[in-house]
Amino acid sequence: MTEEEWAAVRLSLLVATTATAASLPLGIAVAWLLARGRFWGKSLVDTLVHLPLIMPPVVTGYLLLLTFGRRTPIGAFLADELGIVLSFRWTGAALACAVMGFPLLVRAVRLSIEAVDSRLESAAGTLGANPLWVFATVTLPLSLPGVIAGAILCFAKAMGEFGATITFVSNIPGETQTLPSMIYTLTQVPGGDAGALRLTLISIAISMLALLGSELLARRIGPRRVAT
């Protein structure tokens, strides 16, 4: 591998991991809201979450650019007040991947939360746990299969995402050129196919490792889930 390819691999790993880790808490919270909440506008939230799936990635990337670009109020606020610069940084790539993976994450977690036996939650309540504790000690642990599935989907998506990323933060080697951007670029270049293939295989290998890890994890916690 060339130095540039290595950089892309490292960057993709960083971006995918960050995107997955960063979207997990919010994803779990939103999944819980959608699974258990009864509030006005729930369908709207639901649609909003699914948007990145429904819209062509380019549109998502474009909207991200319009929302978080450094000239926008939000982008300026993040940059000036919190020191978080997103545009044309790997952080922006992570944001794009997180957004693209979000619907997958939320759906998986939500599905698992909905499958949790609410009788166990009330049992925890009778033992003195307030709703937050019930969530942390019963609902969430019992939804772990969904959290794992959601995380792996999000990670895989982040490993393959480029449409929104390239539109939002461009394709700058070492900074925002992730594996898929690089693969895409190579497919656009005469004679780039071999390189694209090699990088695709690398990307698949990484994701396969992540998948294997998640399967092992799921197997370890698996049999504990049936309510008794």
Place this chain on the structure above:
Amino acid sequence: MTEEEWAAVRLSLLVATTATAASLPLGIAVAWLLARGRFWGKSLVDTLVHLPLIMPPVVTGYLLLLTFGRRTPIGAFLADELGIVLSFRWTGAALACAVMGFPLLVRAVRLSIEAVDSRLESAAGTLGANPLWVFATVTLPLSLPGVIAGAILCFAKAMGEFGATITFVSNIPGETQTLPSMIYTLTQVPGGDAGALRLTLISIAISMLALLGSELLARRIGPRRVAT
């Protein structure tokens, strides 16, 4: 809306519905295999299923072309023996969307199948149902939330997919120009933003309707799932 836009909307609906409907049976079968099967090479199947997520869509489209193109053995067989022509047809677009949505479908269904209480399955067995019947009368109905979630994810993905589609079957108005292809094209043209936005909103509206429908469906079957 122009006639061309209408055509794209109709086509997208057709493609997304076909893709979802066609991939459901296989998706459920694969999900069941992954959830309950113990066989050599399971991780491989798992990775294979996730591939369309991991690879940039262009690569997926490229591979589809290499596999189902009319000069390939499979493509020739499908065309000559079964009369199914994929290249430059909406059927090819549906195939591309189905492939792209497949990992999402499988994960959701698998998650739900894994959550089914196996004690109920053995109870069905004692009552005389063979494994296939157990699956059809107990496992599958109890996994319906996952099937619904998977179908809606697949549908939403199909409504937004264009990378693999355009690579595989190009962008022929009335035949393979789906909404996202059209939106994408508009974003590539200076001044096309307004049109892109309008079409995006239409696409979102359609998906929102589908989402609402799925939520209603899920609510109807929802409370029946807890094992007692």
Place this chain on the structure above:
Amino acid sequence: ASLKNALDEIATAWAGDTGKPPPKISYAASSALARQIEQGAPADIFLSADLDWMDYVAARNLIQPETRVNLLGNKIVLIGPRDSKATVNLKAGVDLAKVLTNALRGGRLAMANVDAVPAGKYGKAALEKLGAWNGVKDSVAQAENVRAALLLVARGEAPLGIVYSTDAATEPNVRVVATFPEDSHLPIVYPVARIHDSRSADAKPFLDHLRSAKARTVFEKQGFSVLLRSAAST
């Protein structure tokens, strides 16, 4: 992105010669790049694959107009799969639409997107000029980009396609059936300009270097023609 091979080589050589860090080159669709520049991308130089998106940024005062030049030129060609027997004479006068339709034998004419992608736009203009567009437009399969169109022909999906000669030259599975006359479409040019907010001191030297003889050899090796003549904005 069709410029990647050439630009990478030039950049590396330039960095080697000058001892400066190699410039970071972001390859993406001209449309995406233009929008990113609009949103304050920290770029110094914009090399566009067509005039429209360069005009787009120029109209928004995002470039330094005096630095804009049409750097490169290219040609579009009609191609077929390697084993194609098609012969087409691209000349005005003959009923080109009929010739093409015959050559397609019910297949598709692969082109890059005719509204958005430069190669597609040039191809469409050329076919219009040659009086064939209306006859063949229903047979056109518009690919996302010129590489995808090339792929469709290379895989035998489409019996004919229109791509850049630079692309056709590198794909062994296609054969150039005919080259479009230069006057059948607007000149195919790749304009380059320095971004208005550019800060890097290296931008100017690199921009100059792109126009050097050394760079010229590299571009020409990849099949581009180099248009040294600097042009004012159209």
Place this chain on the structure above:
Amino acid sequence: MSFGVDIDHVREHFRLTARFSSAPGLTALFGRSGSGKSTLVDIIGGLIRPTRGRVAVDGQVLVDTDRGIFVPKHRRRIGYVFQDSRLFPHLSVRNNLLYGRWFAQNGGGASGDLAAIVELLGIGALLDRRPDSLSGGEKQRVAIGRALLAHPRLLLMDEPLASLDEARRAEILPYIERLRDEAGVPIVYVSHSVAEVARLATTVVVLSEGKVTAVGPVLDILPLADATDGGGVLDATVARHDEPFHLTVLASAAGELQVPQLAATVGTHVRAYIRARDVMISLRPPEEISALNVLPGRIVAIVASPNGAQADVRLDCNGATLMARLTAKSVQRLALAPGRPVFAVIKSVSFERS
């Protein structure tokens, strides 16, 4: 420690109307399957919000729909043994047992500590196991332990001993008695076993199709509670122990009773449940018979069973009520009639406290 319920709860197929108050101690809910016992317990526990009404325990209002009061379940400090055990499948038995402890305000409390409860329930070997690998009775015992270890101020037990063997029940029952008497924890107890209810209950509430059909002290209610096995309850105190024979002599209004030895010290107040079917009636004191207890009394009433095959004879033994279930043939043969003086003959071993 008293207990007041006045609620209405309407469900699609079922309506529960319950209004009663009960004395400190253990309130037993008694009734056939589907009569609304679990629903009532769920309302007291805060798992169900009643359509209308008021629940107060120990002076504290838990629910009052009129005043908009609803104390959420996690603030009620209850320990609930569910009819289905509801163990947390992702936690080990030990962590299931300790779950309530995280939230209990006082570290050590009324219900003793882990070791004692584990010992009582015989679940020491299970501590590191997962609930899904337990047998039915083992799950039940862990569920009991979990509720007890939450140091509840109110204990709700819905058929807690249903799937346990006799020997295990005999070990757990005294513990529940101690909770009731020594720790003074109010307990709501659902059971289909008359013996259990008679032994434990202070107040009995009889439910039938969602309505309270009888409520009151166990001594008054129990003969009514279950037509298939009426009985009487005698309040008594421990008079002395007959060590050589492992007997305890109880003094009651009806006279002295010899029962299998009790652990209680002399003077302790105890309660003897005497099932109607265990009581024989003799016209004169029997001789040379193994039964040790012969109580003189007078017939108050004779209630024939619906088909006339049997009769429940209500005796007044010096103010205490005893029930004897006889065949109609015996009633006729002995010419029993209200007012007639007779002797109740009861075997010592037939006392539930064996």
Place this chain on the structure above:
Amino acid sequence: MSFGVDIDHVREHFRLTARFSSAPGLTALFGRSGSGKSTLVDIIGGLIRPTRGRVAVDGQVLVDTDRGIFVPKHRRRIGYVFQDSRLFPHLSVRNNLLYGRWFAQNGGGASGDLAAIVELLGIGALLDRRPDSLSGGEKQRVAIGRALLAHPRLLLMDEPLASLDEARRAEILPYIERLRDEAGVPIVYVSHSVAEVARLATTVVVLSEGKVTAVGPVLDILPLADATDGGGVLDATVARHDEPFHLTVLASAAGELQVPQLAATVGTHVRAYIRARDVMISLRPPEEISALNVLPGRIVAIVASPNGAQADVRLDCNGATLMARLTAKSVQRLALAPGRPVFAVIKSVSFERS
């Protein structure tokens, strides 16, 4: 209809070794919580594949690890009432009940049809409901119905009546007896209730910590099965009915017994379970006492309880064995000793068949 089990099953924390054969009829599994009853039933039902061994029912080999035979559960034609009810949550009660029918080869069979079962179990009002809206006992009844309606050739019942009230049990028990006797369905029955086992069982298998500690006909085993309530079982035939008093007179080896009226016709073979604690011993026939049954016999053995408080007196009443549980005091007072002729006094109402 006979039944042979010879298996070893090893689990992480538990090892089950069972080897027994049982007569046609109902085989009761008896043992404390965690002793392996459900595990054994699961093995017979094909839910667990034993580590080693052989199970044969009615001549058909269901499992034989040596010969590699394992009939899958759906081919065993069983009806299994699980300890947890395991109703299908997505199906209505009706469809739960009918589930097994889809697969039963014969449309109408041994277990009668839906209407009769629904009537028996009192679940008519529940047919269109979902299982999750049923009470504990209602679920249990539906689970029983589902198993019966599968027209099983082998019925497995794991504590089927545990959460039912006495009245409901009294309705269901005769039905199980009919299945056993008339339809000849072999039944494996787990219960903690001695009374149920005594009434139903042909063969009793006592399990303790994964081992079979006793096995044999109910008449031999039951006094051993549960130390807290031994008893005897008398085989008898219906001699005549005493219609006016709603009594039935049974003829047994031990003599005539008057019991509450039975539905059985004269000549029918029945079984009377007499709990040790319900038997009094008298040195001469008592007079003017309500108890109707006085059986002469001879003391065979007197077994003191471990602490010496009580004694189980084994009587030979003309070949039949009766047990009487007395206090040590009574034994001494009456100077009871093996060989001594005595009279067993038993109330008619104490018979379980009431």
